[in-house]
Amino acid sequence: MNTCQTLNSLFSPKSIAILGASNATGKSGAVPIALLLDAGYTGKIYPVNPRQDRVYGLPCHASLNDISDTIDLVIIAVPAVHVLAALEQSRPGQIRNAVTFTSGFAEVGDAGSQLQQQLHAFARERRIRLLGPNCLGFINVRDHTYATFSPAPLNGRLPAGDVGMVTQSGAFGAYAYCLARERNLGLSFWISTGNESDIDVADCIQWLTEDPHTRVIMAYIEGCKDGDKLKRALSAANSAGKPVVVTKIGRTASGAQAAASHTAALAGDDAVYDALFKQYGAIRAYTIDEFFNVGQALSKWPHHAASQNLAIISISGGVGALMADEADDHHLSLPAPPDDVQARLLARIPFASANNPVDVTGQALTDLSILLDTSRDLLATGKYGALAIFLAAAGSSEALWPHLQELVSVLHAEYPNTPITISALLPPERITALQEKGSMVFADPSTAIRTLSRIMHHRPGKRAALSCGKEAVAQKTNVNLPGGTGALNEADSLTILKNAGIAVTPFSVATTKAAAQDIARQFSCPVAMKIVSADILHKSDIGGVKLGISGDDAVADAYLEILSSVQRAQPLADVEGILIAPMHSGGIECIMGVYCDPVFGPVVMFGLGGIFVEVLKDVSFRLAPFDQAEALSMIHETQAVSLLKGERGQGAADIAALADTLAALSQLAYALGDRIESIDINPIIALPQGQGVRALDGVIIRKSAS
Amino acid sequence: MNTCQTLNSLFSPKSIAILGASNATGKSGAVPIALLLDAGYTGKIYPVNPRQDRVYGLPCHASLNDISDTIDLVIIAVPAVHVLAALEQSRPGQIRNAVTFTSGFAEVGDAGSQLQQQLHAFARERRIRLLGPNCLGFINVRDHTYATFSPAPLNGRLPAGDVGMVTQSGAFGAYAYCLARERNLGLSFWISTGNESDIDVADCIQWLTEDPHTRVIMAYIEGCKDGDKLKRALSAANSAGKPVVVTKIGRTASGAQAAASHTAALAGDDAVYDALFKQYGAIRAYTIDEFFNVGQALSKWPHHAASQNLAIISISGGVGALMADEADDHHLSLPAPPDDVQARLLARIPFASANNPVDVTGQALTDLSILLDTSRDLLATGKYGALAIFLAAAGSSEALWPHLQELVSVLHAEYPNTPITISALLPPERITALQEKGSMVFADPSTAIRTLSRIMHHRPGKRAALSCGKEAVAQKTNVNLPGGTGALNEADSLTILKNAGIAVTPFSVATTKAAAQDIARQFSCPVAMKIVSADILHKSDIGGVKLGISGDDAVADAYLEILSSVQRAQPLADVEGILIAPMHSGGIECIMGVYCDPVFGPVVMFGLGGIFVEVLKDVSFRLAPFDQAEALSMIHETQAVSLLKGERGQGAADIAALADTLAALSQLAYALGDRIESIDINPIIALPQGQGVRALDGVIIRKSAS
Incomplete structure (x- = not known):
């Protein structure tokens, strides 16, 4: 329905x-x-x-x-x-x-x-x-429907507006109502969902998406029991061009513990929520302040920023530098204005710094039109996605005030989609006046930059563009998973991965010594030999693996040694033969994995092998399925990507092939859905650019009977 | 004087x-x-x-x-x-x-x-x-000395207090005056230093340290020209127990560029400032908000926190979790209250969460004494270094207000040195009232936690305890540096390092084939052979290195091959022989380095070899000289430390020996002072615990004639 x-x-x-x-x-x-x-x-x-x-x-x-x-x-x-x-x-x-x-x-x-x-x-x-x-309860602000027992509206109503707010927690909801009122932030709806016996935050996001009076959605989530519904709701908001800013508690171990003891809902694995919000284009806010700053900024500028270039104008060079520091931290660029713009400013204020940050110096308080002229000059270049202005204490100058109002009005009329922030000490009524004219005011200039960065980096979620109906994907990969529970052996696992379009190493399974010799001869190079048994997950530990074997005799010896080692260590294991594959050298070891989240389904992980995963936990996650572009962003999120890009002089690896493989793995995982518990491909070798990848080992674990 | x-x-x-x-x-x-x-x-x-x-x-x-x-x-x-x-x-x-x-x-x-x-x-x-x-100019608030032309005090004076503020930038200074006034933060002095032709920020920090009315120093620095003076001033403040909170602009590339174009001062390398502030116990604030939050918190609680354990009381479990997330991010612990404390709370509010964060639920508004009783119970355990309370919109409840005042007064009287923050929506006069009674009020609970974390992690700088007179150190290491400029050859470099107490690999230099054979025979194991020439820095690139050589013939061949390779590649190089050292295997490759900062003198770097330095830039810095304890904290700052600690199952490395070596290197660097440009020890091998370290290669570059 x-x-x-x-x-x-x-x-x-x-x-x-x-x-x-x-x-x-x-x-x-x-x-x-x-x-x-x-x-x-x-x-x-x-x-x-x-x-x-x-x-x-x-x-x-x-x-x-x-x-x-x-x-x-x-x-x-x-x-x-x-x-x-x-x-x-x-x-x-x-x-x-x-x-x-x-x-x-x-x-x-x-x-x-x-x-x-x-x-x-x-x-x-x-x-x-x-x-x-x-x-x-809830409030429909426009229709004056106060179905709530929160006393908050008794102390003053907030204005009707285009921000729809839904919060799971009542205490937070009441606080949020007051904060919105204090900020003069207009809401369409204010909804608290509580125990969510029926209607949950996802239903409300969906409802707000369809509500014509809502342009921006603010959601406060403690836990989620129906991942698919939340995905559909975020996807719908995304497709409708309604940005969602979300605060999800339980980010860290301490927080999750607190969350679990507070609600009946599942706090969930935080990396999964991060992936979810990224893929579905929701902006995650980490503090209440940020939740409101971003929500309010989006209500003014709901469209995606044209660029991540920021222009800064400051009457203090030092604070301009502080703002530049913050912009750098948040990956915004500060390109210099064109020469003619710089020249025009320097002609009026010789000791200004016409670079970006533009330091107009205290002179801006003498020549009061300089702020507007410089702002217009900068924005007319079409180069900047946003403008941040710092006026220090001068904001409270009576002489400047009419100019400040004009500045904001004119810029807003000319560039209604360009975020403009003012940082200055202003009394509340002046803050309201400037915000009504179209800018945002932040006493702390670093907060202004941080807020701008959140909305300037906001992009529609990739999943909005994907056809993400289950059917389409499942058809594409009609996966034949052997019945039963628990691990598949390596040979079966690799075959499924191969059928899903993943480049696995060539291999054959020998069940006799002679067959092993035949296979090794065909590979005409040193081979790896590994026990094939679904009962043995850690093959090396019990002598089930021999590497770099060449020559008929050595192959025969290895064959027998592996079998007897395994027989000694795990006499009851069901052994199906010895897998033989050519040895590989070179390339960069990577790891890909899948695990099945109880709420959100299969989640795909990527990382580089060795210390990157083990010491640094340098991995990234996405919900399955996803396409190559999403896989690329996933790879680029890891610190180790510079190694893959060949920035250390060792030549670039085939990142495109890695991304294709991740996307294929995600399709496979999605098609398998909750039939599996996990997939591990470890290692998968990224070969030099143009040469693809090679999965050397893989194991698929089916869901255990529950 | x-x-x-x-x-x-x-x-x-x-x-x-x-x-x-x-x-x-x-x-x-x-x-x-x-x-x-x-x-x-x-x-x-x-x-x-x-x-x-x-x-x-x-x-x-x-x-x-x-x-x-x-x-x-x-x-x-x-x-x-x-x-x-x-x-x-x-x-x-x-x-x-x-x-x-x-x-x-x-x-x-x-x-x-x-x-x-x-x-x-x-x-x-x-x-x-x-x-x-x-x-x-400046203001001596207590003596009513207004030697300034800033109009800021005309719009209202700020109260006399115990915070001394010095800012290099005038525009920032005026803004800071207004912010302090708005926050009702009492100042002893307000000083702006401008171009610093004579008196600079360091002089003012020194002056404020000696001023009996100043307990806390807030310093805003754009650049520093006299590093020693700043060190002495910070050290003096530290010894006097007067905490310093400092904002230094030009943290990132963009910021530094803006800073350079703004002042005549040197923006400096930011890693050096980080090291400086760490070693001299100054708290670095990254935004103006944080600068004031930390400054104001220190003016209330200037003593170092007894513990990094935080207690959280919230009337919303969800926001409690959000606060727990923030605490986790900032390395604060949230130990659970003792059983009896939990039991007492649960007896009054059965559906409370008595863990930490303590969720007193909305019931706290019905049973109004619960907040005070629970707070006292928690603090009486002696377990917590600070308490953060979140009251959401309930802060504005008239019924709660007298209880809230009592809460703050009683807790402040009983625990004057324990930081207590209240997060609630309150009108300005109530914020002032609570702050005057001894707590701090933050509308955003995450900001409360962040601020608490800064003061709770604050420790006196190690340098305050060190006898850091130049003479004492220089005597200790009477370093014999050969005259001239540019690089020393490897043999001379290693000898200087060895004399400074650093464990270098055994080596000898051969100038004949026969001598080479003799030396190699004495090491009775495979050897490394390397060209010795101050003219050749990248020895491997031109065939100047042979590794794992054993046997008389092989040594002789290697000797001749190295000489002829080098002769072909760099015929004009001054060759002083072939260095021969035993091959080493095992251990973990590390890198130590020194460079001479123009303002702050020798700076020591530590990192793990390979990708840790090259890909991840996972290094830490300290100003020379420092002791083993400081060196340990430096090692523990790197991400790679878990590898050294043996957390991945490979056994712990000799971290204590690494720290001793870093301290020795710092003493050497300090004694050499500006006679050198850099020292590199790459690699230095950290052997298993108890077995020390071994520097395998080193180069000292003397200062070039300027």
């Missing part, structure tokens, strides 16, 4: 009943009625409470069944143990949606989980969509 | 003359007089201007000579070209100090540099100390 149609009656209800309606100011059954009345909600409001006649002047009903109307939304503010009974008093088909404020469900352990399951089952049977339980 | 005595008359003047005194509001000759009068400066004020009778009601003098008194401080606010003439009208001995506001000196090129030199020479002759030129 289409989320949009279904959730429309929830998020834009024409009628609202409140279970547990109360006249007691501040109670969860009172706050929403007070807010709805005060805000001028135009739909019908039905207080429900058998112990009240009137609530906030409205006639009160004893039960839902006493209301003759159908009801778009029931707000539930009665204790957890009474929720189900109260709902059961409604008529089948009478209620379309419910939001449950009450806590005491899954978040408090087994008894609560049972209550939540009963509620969920009842709602599902009656086709009622559920928000919560244990949530703060 | 003692900086303190000399600068006392500058920074606490009893009499001030103003050259260029003016009645025109806002002019640089008017602002200081207006500020001094308004602030109630108690010394004498002498306006000087031949075209005025009275200035701000005070009698005006035609020239300095017209003033019969001696003058502690002359403020110079006349155009650059008139400065010297105006000063020359004073009587010898009449003036003790001058601060020059005027720009148009070294910062504007050659003509200005000449003016500055003339001014400097005159002042030196008359024994006048100079602040500036091209500076904003």
Whole structure:
């Protein structure tokens, strides 16, 4: 079913009943009625409470069944143990949606989980969509629908705007409402999802994507139980050109522990979330400040930046340098202005620095038009994706103020899609004025640069462009995985990899000494000989591997030695023969792997062999499947890429072939889906440019019976 | 001369003359007089201007000579070209100090540099100390001495306090004054040094160290011309237990370029500044926000934290996790509270998370004493070095407010040295109230954690403990460096390293085939043979090296082949023989190096060989000389240290011997001082624990004639 149609009656209800309606100011059954009345909600409001006649002047009903109307939304503010009974008093088909404020469900352990399951089952049977339980509810700002018991709006409403906000945590949600109000950030919706028995953050992202009044989505995620749904939602937002900024807690070991003890949701492996957000074009914010800075910046400039070149104008050369440091840290370039632009500035301020950062010096306070003229000169070059201005204490100069307003208005009119930040000490009302005219104000210039870098590096997720329907991919790779569980032997593993289009080393399996000699002779070079047994994962440890063998006699000896070593070490292992492959030398050892994340499915890893993986953990991840371009970005994320690029004089490796192989592996992993636990290709050799790659060893482990 | 005595008359003047005194509001000759009068400066004020009778009601003098008194401080606010003439009208001995506001000196090129030199020479002759030129002057907040033309104090004075601030940049200085005022951060002194013709940031740090009213020093540095002076100043502050927080611009390539174009000062190599600040115990801040956050935190808690354990209390589990993420990023630990503490909390709030982060849930707003009780319980364990509390929007709850004030007051009274931060949305007057009661308030909880981490990791610099007088060290290593310039040959280089206490491989130099055979026979193992010539730095490239040679014939062949290869490739090279050393195998290849920084002298580098240095640039630096403890911290800074520690199963290397060697190298480098350009020991082998190290190759390059 289409989320949009279904959730429309929830998020834009024409009628609202409140279970547990109360006249007691501040109670969860009172706050929403007070807010709805005060805000001028135009739909019908039905207080429900058998112990009240009137609530906030409205006639009160004893039960839902006493209301003759159908009801778009029931707000539930009665204790957890009474929720189900109260709902059961409604008529089948009478209620379309419910939001449950009450806590005491899954978040408090087994008894609560049972209550939540009963509620969920009842709602599902009656086709009622559920928000919560244990949530703060939601606000449809434009329609004045305050289905929340958060007292935050009582201290001041925030303006309607185009940012849709969804947060799993209620405490954070209330804080976020206040922060948005303090920043004068207009919201379309504010939604808290709580225990997510039915509707989760992904549903809300999907809904906000389809909402015509929402241009930017801010999502605060604690855990995710349905990875595919989140992928679809992020992909939809991406395709619709609605940027998503997301904060996901539980990034580090300490954080994840805290997250796990806090919610019933799975905190998940953080590298997987990083990959997810990267691939689906969501911007990850690491602090609450950054979450808001980026969200607010996107609401002004939702389009992708034309370039990663930044222009800086400062009245202090030193602080200009500090801003340049920050730009460098965040991979923004500071190309110098063209000669004529520099000359024009120097003609007016001889001791300015006309380079980028442009240091207009304190003179800018004497010749007040210099800031606007220089800004226009810089932006007219078409060279810069954004402009950051630092005015120090001069921001509070009365003489400068009208010029500052003009500067922002004119630049915004001429370059509405170019982010412009002002860093200065300004009183709150002036900050608001400049922000309304089209710029953003940051007291700390480094924060301005950091925020700009986040939106300037933002690109649509590759996955938005991929046809990512499961069917298309699965057809392409019709994988024949032998039945059973546990590891496949090396020969079977390599064959599956080869059939998936991965260049594996030539090999044959011998089951007699004579066959081993024949095979080795055909390779006409020293060979590697390895035991073939699904029961033996660490072949070398038990003498199951011999390398660099040449000559009939040596092959025969090796054959026998391997068999007897293995027989001694693991007499019960099911041995299927000896794999023989030519020895390889040269190239760069890499590692590719796949593991199956319980929430997001197969995840592909890439790294260079040896210390890069073992000591430095220099690896990158992506969710399967992905294309060569994504694989390239994955390879370039590792520190070791300079080794592959041949920057140390040893000649470049075939990075394109590595990327093709990673993409092929990701397709294979996706087609295999949850039939496997992991795939390891270790090592896979990156040969010199143009010569491809060669997988020398591989093992596929099927899912164990659960 | 003692900086303190000399600068006392500058920074606490009893009499001030103003050259260029003016009645025109806002002019640089008017602002200081207006500020001094308004602030109630108690010394004498002498306006000087031949075209005025009275200035701000005070009698005006035609020239300095017209003033019969001696003058502690002359403020110079006349155009650059008139400065010297105006000063020359004073009587010898009449003036003790001058601060020059005027720009148009070294910062504007050659003509200005000449003016500055003339001014400097005159002042030196008359024994006048100079602040500036091209500076904003200074403020002695306690004594109401406003020797500045910055209009910032006109819009509101900041309170007297114990933070001394010195900034090289005037624009930044004015901004910093306003920021301090906005944060209600009390200053003892505010000083801007400008072109630093005489007094520089280091002098001011030294002065602030000796000032009894200053407890914390905030320094903003653009460049440094006298490294030794800065070292001495930082060392003095360190010894006096006065923490220094420093922002140094020009951290990255872009920043350094901007810095160079802005000041006449040398931006310096940033790795050297990092080493300097680390060794001398200064805290480096990377943004203006951090500069102030750390400065303000230090002014509350100047003592070093008792532990790097942090306690977190949050009313939102999710944000608690976010804070835990940040703590993890900054290497703070979050140990769980003892069982009894957990039990007490859970008895009151069954669904709390009593782990660390402690999630008191929204219940904390119902049971209002829970925050204080839990905080006291946590701190009473003695386990935690700091406490961070997150209250979300609840901070603005009227019911909570008295409890919040009590919380901060009680905790501050009981644990005055334990940093406590509150993160909440609060109006400015409440932020001020809580900060005055002893905590710090950060709207963004991640910023709270980051700031805490900076002060909790702060340790006194090692150099404060070292006897770092040049003489002591130089005596210890009386180094016999052969005269001349350029490279020493390998044999001479290794000999110097060996005499300095570094374990070099045994070697001998043969000048005949027979001698070569003798030497090789004595080593009774395969040998390495290398050409000895100061003219040949890259020996392998021209066939000057043969490895793994054994047997008389092979040695003889190798001897002749090396000589003829070298003769062909570099016929003019001065060949001094063939160095013969036993072959080594095993151990881990490391690299040690020294280069001579023009400002800070010899800098020592450490890294692991191969890709660690070449691909990953995984190296660390320290200023010479340093001890074994500092060398250990240097080794542990590299990513590759886990390889040395044997964490990958290959057995630990002799890290202690590596550290001894680095310390010895640093002593040698310090003793050699600017007689050398560089030293390279590459490779030096770290043998297994207890077996020491072995330097296999080394080259010392003497300073070229300049």
